[in-house]
Amino acid sequence: MRGVAVLRRLTEAGGTLSPSALERATGLARSTVDRITATLARMGYVRLDGRDVVLTPRLMELGNAYLAALRLPALLDARADALADELDESVSLAVGDRDGIRFIHQATRRRAMSLSFRIGDLLPAERTAPGPLFAAEWTDGDWRRWHERRAADPEDRGFPAVPPRPPLPADDFEERTAQAARNGWALDDQLIEPGLVAVSVPVRDPATGRIACVASVVSHTSRHTARDLRATLLPRLRETVAAMERDLAAAPPPAPTAPPPSDLATWTAASKQELGREFVESLARGLTVLTAFGEDRPSLTLTEVAKATGLARATARRALITYEHLGLVAPGPDRVFTLTPRVLSLGFPPLSRTSLPRIAQPHLEDLAARVHESASLAVLTQSGDEIQYTARAATSRIMSVNFTVGTRLPAPATALGRALTGPTTEGYALVDEELEEGLRAIAVPVHDRTGRAVAAANIAMHAARHTREECVAELLPALRETVSSIEADFHMAARFTRVALS
Numbered sequence: 001m002r003g004v005a006v007l008r009r010l011t012e013a014g015g016t017l018s019p020s021a022l023e024r025a026t027g028l029a030r031s032t033v034d035r036i037t038a039t040l041a042r043m044g045y046v047r048l049d050g051r052d053v054v055l056t057p058r059l060m061e062l063g064n065a066y067l068a069a070l071r072l073p074a075l076l077d078a079r080a081d082a083l084a085d086e087l088d089e090s091v092s093l094a095v096g097d098r099d100g101i102r103f104i105h106q107a108t109r110r111r112a113m114s115l116s117f118r119i120g121d122l123l124p125a126e127r128t129a130p131g132p133l134f135a136a137e138w139t140d141g142d143w144r145r146w147h148e149r150r151a152a153d154p155e156d157r158g159f160p161a162v163p164p165r166p167p168l169p170a171d172d173f174e175e176r177t178a179q180a181a182r183n184g185w186a187l188d189d190q191l192i193e194p195g196l197v198a199v200s201v202p203v204r205d206p207a208t209g210r211i212a213c214v215a216s217v218v219s220h221t222s223r224h225t226a227r228d229l230r231a232t233l234l235p236r237l238r239e240t241v242a243a244m245e246r247d248l249a250a251a252p253p254p255a256p257t258a259p260p261p262s263d264l265a266t267w268t269a270a271s272k273q274e275l276g277r278e279f280v281e282s283l284a285r286g287l288t289v290l291t292a293f294g295e296d297r298p299s300l301t302l303t304e305v306a307k308a309t310g311l312a313r314a315t316a317r318r319a320l321i322t323y324e325h326l327g328l329v330a331p332g333p334d335r336v337f338t339l340t341p342r343v344l345s346l347g348f349p350p351l352s353r354t355s356l357p358r359i360a361q362p363h364l365e366d367l368a369a370r371v372h373e374s375a376s377l378a379v380l381t382q383s384g385d386e387i388q389y390t391a392r393a394a395t396s397r398i399m400s401v402n403f404t405v406g407t408r409l410p411a412p413a414t415a416l417g418r419a420l421t422g423p424t425t426e427g428y429a430l431v432d433e434e435l436e437e438g439l440r441a442i443a444v445p446v447h448d449r450t451g452r453a454v455a456a457a458n459i460a461m462h463a464a465r466h467t468r469e470e471c472v473a474e475l476l477p478a479l480r481e482t483v484s485s486i487e488a489d490f491h492m493a494a495r496f497t498r499v500a501l502s
């Protein structure tokens with residue numbers, strides 16, 4: 001539970017905190033914070049950057065497990081994106097999360113005027129358009145919880161993604177809920193911030209008739225008033241939602257597969273052996289339980305969780321009970337467990353707004369420190385004739401090769417350009433003194449999830465320091481390892497979010 005608290009505080013802080021700030025934010029003792037961050041670092045979920053603890057893209061595997069099990073983004077995102085393109089407005093998909101709503105997809109138009117939300121952000125239901133649609137399905141207990149939360153948190157401090165609650169003239173959420181139930185759509189007339197307006201329609205699960213998620217079109221009062229959203233955008237949103245419901249009805253049901261058995265038990269034992277007291281085994285085991293879920297494993301029994309993680313039944317049971325208590329796992333019928341939208345609160349919002357250069361930077365720095373040469377990332381420019389540097393890690397050598405981020409060079413003359421445009425014989429390009437006398441560089445392509453080369457990474461040096469043979473024998477293996485690490489993070493981040501290439 002304390003490990004989860006550390007991940008939540010890091011997420012709310014935007015992904016980075018010093019250990020002492022973590023100590024203050026969680027109220028935990030410094031020694032506990034240190035043990036938890038050492039365990040998370042061992043799992044690859046955080047890295048230590050100087051004095052700071054920083055969330056890594058690897059952590060997105062938890063939210064990815066939830067989104068894969070839910071299946072909705074994969075089934076519906078193309079229609080949401082197409083509607084956003086057609087209307088030139090942002091379109092989002094959200095699910096209900098207790099008395100809030102949480103985004104599972106965002107097709108965002110870049111606009112300076114208002115804030116835009118990230119996948120995983122939680123908003124108070126009553127300040128959104130999807131909220132009253134979900135609330136139409138609330139039980140008395142849900143309404144009680146909502147009243148309690150409103151009384152306990154009058155400024156919405158529990159929702160760090162939204163500005164503080166403005167003093168509303170009247171609290172009409174119950175009335176808006178009744179209206180939403182009658183109309184089958186709902187509006188947000190600047191409930192979050194001045195200027196921001198939205199219209200929402202529920203996407204119903206064809207099997208149960210209940211709301212699977214809510215689709216929204218978001219605009220600004222400079223383009224649409226809340227009133228005219230109904231006339232101008234609601235009809236197109238409704239057509240899209242009807243098509244989404246047809247897609248859901250046509251989707252084949254998940255074909256349950258047994259999760260692959262994992263060697264987690266061996267891995268945690270070895271980590272414990274190596275790190276001793278610094279390694280919190282229960283945290284590592286618990287978090288791995290979450291990754292047992294996925295696309296073809298939307299719900300699992302205790303036995304299946306134990307098998308998937310290699311944990312003893314009693315251990316898996318304790319982890320599930322703890323996570324149920326934290327609201328990350330919910331018990332379903334027939335003794336199965338499912339993940340809840342709250343799993344997205346473990347790192348997803350800040351990590352979902354990233355770019356390939358940001359993902360690559362720490363890996364390039366590790367590489368540069370390891371081989372004592374500078375390392376860079378580049379992409380092809382629109383024309384395809386040039387490469388442009390997008391990230392770079394220099395060494396402290398005085399005679400280091402110096403191209404800064406943004407520099408453009410002719411693609412055919414550089415190893416980066418040749419690695420990107422191919423063909424390469426052995427998966428790398430080595431260029432000798434072509435661009436500049438005395439310069440030598442070796443580069444490897446970086447592939448996206450579909451296998452397309454979208455960037456390249458290199459090591460550049462003065463020719464006098466390494467022969468061509470040394471470049472291939474000594475530097476290339478290190479460069480390949482770095483590119484594998486960059487690709488692993490990139491593919492994890494890009495599964496349900498759009499990762500900018502530059």
Ligand code: PHB
Pocket residue numbers: 090091092093116117127128129130188192198200216218
């Ligand atoms: C959004 O997708 O950003 C959004 C959706 C509904 C709202 C507000 C914002 O009510």
